[in-house]
Amino acid sequence: MKIESAKRQTFSSQVVWTLLARVLMAGASVGTSLIVARWLGAEGLGQFAVLNVTAAIAVQAGCAGMPLAGTYFIAQNRTTALRVWANAFLFSFVAGGALALVIGGLATMNPQLFGDIPLPLVAAVALSVPFQLANLFALHILLGIEAISRFNLLEAASPLLMFLNAIVVLMLAGGGLLALLATNTAALASLTLLSVWVIRGSTKHIEAAEPMRLDGVLFRRMARYSLKFYILMLAPAVLFRSDLLIVKYFRTAAEAGVYSVAAQVATMLMLVPLAISTVLFPRVAADDDAEGDFACKVTRHATFVILLLCAATVPLGFALPVIYGADFAAASVQLFILLPGVFLIGIQSVLVQHLNATDRTNAIPLFWITTLAVNISINLALVPRYGARGAALSSTVSYALIFLLIVWRFQSLTKKSLSAILLLRRTELSELLNFGRLPASPELKSNSSTRSIP
Numbered sequence: 001m002k003i004e005s006a007k008r009q010t011f012s013s014q015v016v017w018t019l020l021a022r023v024l025m026a027g028a029s030v031g032t033s034l035i036v037a038r039w040l041g042a043e044g045l046g047q048f049a050v051l052n053v054t055a056a057i058a059v060q061a062g063c064a065g066m067p068l069a070g071t072y073f074i075a076q077n078r079t080t081a082l083r084v085w086a087n088a089f090l091f092s093f094v095a096g097g098a099l100a101l102v103i104g105g106l107a108t109m110n111p112q113l114f115g116d117i118p119l120p121l122v123a124a125v126a127l128s129v130p131f132q133l134a135n136l137f138a139l140h141i142l143l144g145i146e147a148i149s150r151f152n153l154l155e156a157a158s159p160l161l162m163f164l165n166a167i168v169v170l171m172l173a174g175g176g177l178l179a180l181l182a183t184n185t186a187a188l189a190s191l192t193l194l195s196v197w198v199i200r201g202s203t204k205h206i207e208a209a210e211p212m213r214l215d216g217v218l219f220r221r222m223a224r225y226s227l228k229f230y231i232l233m234l235a236p237a238v239l240f241r242s243d244l245l246i247v248k249y250f251r252t253a254a255e256a257g258v259y260s261v262a263a264q265v266a267t268m269l270m271l272v273p274l275a276i277s278t279v280l281f282p283r284v285a286a287d288d289d290a291e292g293d294f295a296c297k298v299t300r301h302a303t304f305v306i307l308l309l310c311a312a313t314v315p316l317g318f319a320l321p322v323i324y325g326a327d328f329a330a331a332s333v334q335l336f337i338l339l340p341g342v343f344l345i346g347i348q349s350v351l352v353q354h355l356n357a358t359d360r361t362n363a364i365p366l367f368w369i370t371t372l373a374v375n376i377s378i379n380l381a382l383v384p385r386y387g388a389r390g391a392a393l394s395s396t397v398s399y400a401l402i403f404l405l406i407v408w409r410f411q412s413l414t415k416k417s418l419s420a421i422l423l424l425r426r427t428e429l430s431e432l433l434n435f436g437r438l439p440a441s442p443e444l445k446s447n448s449s450t451r452s453i454p
Contacts, residue, residue: 019275021152026268028159033264034324035166036180037257042327044177046257047117050248051125051181053241058103059132060237062095065229067140068356069222074144081145081203082212087219088137089196096130103129116253124181131188138195147202154191154198161187232361235368239375239398240267243383243391246376250384254327259388261324262334266342269313272305273346292414295354299347300424306346310339334392341396344403351421352406360413367405371398 037045070084103126107119114122135158142151165183169175203209244263248256276298317336321329355361375398382390407421 017149017152019272021156022271022275025156025159026271028156028163030264030268032159032163032166033261035163035170036177037261037324037328039170040177042254042257043252044257045260046248046253046255047121048177048180048257049244049260050114050253050256051117051121053244054103054122055125055129055132057237057241058099058126058129059096059136060234062099062129062133063136063233064095064223065226065231065233066091066222067137068229068233069226070137071140071144072225072357073218073222074141075146078145078203078206079209080215080218081141081199081206081209083210083215083218084144084222085137085141085199085203086212086214087222088141089134090214091219092134092137093130096133099133100126100129115248118178120178121181124178124185128185128188131185131192134192135188135195138192138199141199142202145202145206150198150202154195157191157194158188161191229356229361231365231368232356235365235372239368239372239395239402242376243379243395246379246383247388247391251387255330255388258328258331259334259391261320261328261331262338262388262392265313265316265320265331265335266338269306269309269339269342270346270349272309273302273349276302276350292354292410292416295351295410296414296416296421297428299351299421300428302350303347303422304424304429306343310343313339330388334388337389337392338395341399345399347422348399348403348406351410355406355410355413363409364406367402367409371402371405374398374401 033045033049036048040048066088070088074081074084104123107114107122107126111119135154139151139155142148142154162184165180165187169180169183173179244256244260247259313335317332320331320335324331352364355364375394378394378397379391382394386393407418410416410421411418
């Protein structure tokens with residue numbers, strides 16, 4: 001019982017601290033977009049958002065599922081952490097450098113691809129891709145060794161620095177978008193250096209840890225395993241972000257800027273499920289929860305909280321034009337169209353971690369490919385005529401589709417009923433309303449002798 005109680009406290013505290021970090025990150029991101037919107041207008045915010053989305057998709061395309069594979073291998077055996085990091089660091093700059101050249105080359109050879117966004121702006125963002133990729137690997141390595149506090153600090157540092165840059169560059173120095181993007185890239189480079197130091201300190205107490213060096217055998221094992229997760233990481237990134245690029249391509253940067261505000265609020269609503277799923281994956285990967293009992297308990301709590309958050313967001317939606325300015329009035333309706341889909345995709349993001357962590361992902365790439373195809377088809381049909389509202393509707397339909405597919409897959413493997421997955425039990429509701437902690441993982445055997453590392 002003491003071990004089970006300790007696991008409950010550990011998991012709950014990790015979720016709480018991760019959620020607090022995500023709230024801080026969201027606040028910084030909102031602050032950045034608000035400053036950009038007020039100082040550069042809807043068009044400037046649209047260019048800023050489109051370029052950041054381009055870099056984010058490039059990072060997910062270039063990582064090839066390797067970060068999640070790194071988390072999995074380290075969770076299985078923490079002694080490999082430094083070798084995973086050595087492989088990841090080299091991979092980041094080789095793959096990231098190639099992606100930066102591709103982005104720059106596309107912008108040079110086909111300027112129409114980015115529309116009215118000048119080439120220097122594209123180049124400033126492209127240069128950040130290798131550093132973003134390295135930072136992504138660093139975060140997943142910290143997850144693998146369950147150094148959640150350091151993970152949270154490092155993850156929160158990026159949006160906080162972007163917010164600080166916006167204050168200094170736009171508000172104080174009176175600079176423009178190019179100066180902001182250049183300082184953001186410099187900040188990401190400094191975070192990469194910080195990541196090296198943090199990982200070194202986080203792994204020095206691992207018992208019998210292997211020395212830091214390149215390991216070709218381990219890299220090939222990671223590469224084979226990562227192929228299972230490539231679609232799982234790339235497709236959601238494209239699904240969540242491609243609609244903004246489509247709005248920019250068919251409409252205007254200003255309309256994309258307005259839609260980015262609605263999309264940002266929707267992203268904020270994902271903080272709770274993302275915080276839970278972040279902590280859930282390494283826990284299930286290291287333990288044996290084949291029946292999905294722990295995942296169901298966590299998903300039930302997440303469903304209840306996400307529902308409350310979506311309901312509480314409605315008043316905020318009406319306030320968006322007041323906060324951002326009259327030019328952003330359309331963001332309210334766009335957000336309301338997104339809300340049902342956000343509720344469903346939030347639940348999915350928690351539940352799917354059970355399938356990822358137990359290596360039962362064979363059907364999931366097909367689910368994501370199908371969902372992405374539906375999403376792009378609806379976007380191409382609706383956005384040219386209806387603009388960002390069509391993009392919001394496409395997202396909600398797509399989120400509902402992937403939710404249904406993941407729930408069906410989970411049920412077919414675990415034989416759990418829909419109520420067991422989604423509906424809180426009376427005792428759980430009572431605990432939650434009384435600020436109870438999230439339910440505990442069963443007392444399960446660890447697969448690694450080094451899991452005592454905090």
